[in-house]
Amino acid sequence: MTRAIQTFTKYLNSKDLKLTKERKAVLQEIFLHKGHLEAEDILHSLRRKKKRASRATVYRTLDLLVDSGMVRKVDLGHGHSHYEHVLGHTHHEHMICLKCGKVIEFSDKEIERSLKQMCKKTEFKLTSHHLQVFGYCRDCR
Amino acid sequence: MTRAIQTFTKYLNSKDLKLTKERKAVLQEIFLHKGHLEAEDILHSLRRKKKRASRATVYRTLDLLVDSGMVRKVDLGHGHSHYEHVLGHTHHEHMICLKCGKVIEFSDKEIERSLKQMCKKTEFKLTSHHLQVFGYCRDCR
DNA sequence: CTTCTTGCAAACCATTTGCATCATT
């Protein structure tokens, strides 16, 4: 956590931006949660804890966090964005159920390998979060 | 094309829905195009051809086509949906450039294989369009 | 003729933005 704040501060400084209590609160909220969460989740969590931060500020801070590389923005096909932190979160991909919207995290060596090979051929550069699989989960198939 | 109309008519009948000229026009527009296109594209194409169909009808028809399984709705991370027809369109997946938004279609036996195997393990049922890869294309890497 | 469809405009929902006020460095 302290580490996260340090990293963020460094990023902010490099851009001549300031570490405000609102930004710190949003950062903490994201790093406290394990999974992916949406802007509204953060807003609610903060409200519950009687911390301040308007919806606009939450969105603005999320943009900064994504830009800093500490957080990734994920589109899980739910019609709005989700965010998850990268630090201390082991690499994984998402399997998304088209019916119930459930998101299953997975990581598969085989797939990684063939994906990397294909990307080498096509000169496509993968990102840390690079893959999404759509289908129907056990309960919805 | 005639085949597509037949299939759609069959679907509509099964749901006690009617084949209107607007629905037929939208269907044709999608099946005339090779790649993925968005609602607005369809609307413009129709306008250019002096065919009628309001934005609302285009969206409503697209929903029907997706439900019928003839068309798939794809989220390419552009902030709005894209649609592409399934019939007579060889199976492929999408690689999406996070910077310029370019979409590269690909199909890779190796990946398919390991993906299928993993899905068997996790009891996840794949759809025809099941995979999306994010990264940076040759020009943006 | 009955039921389903359309077009329009208003509603929606997530996200962004302009601006006056406020806080950090």
Added chain:
DNA sequence: AATGATGCAAATGGTTTGCAAGAAG
């Protein structure tokens, strides 16, 4: 004190919806 940041409310952009008028079976 100066530069940035915040909150609010209004704007945006894609998509959906209620409703009166119109068409398909």
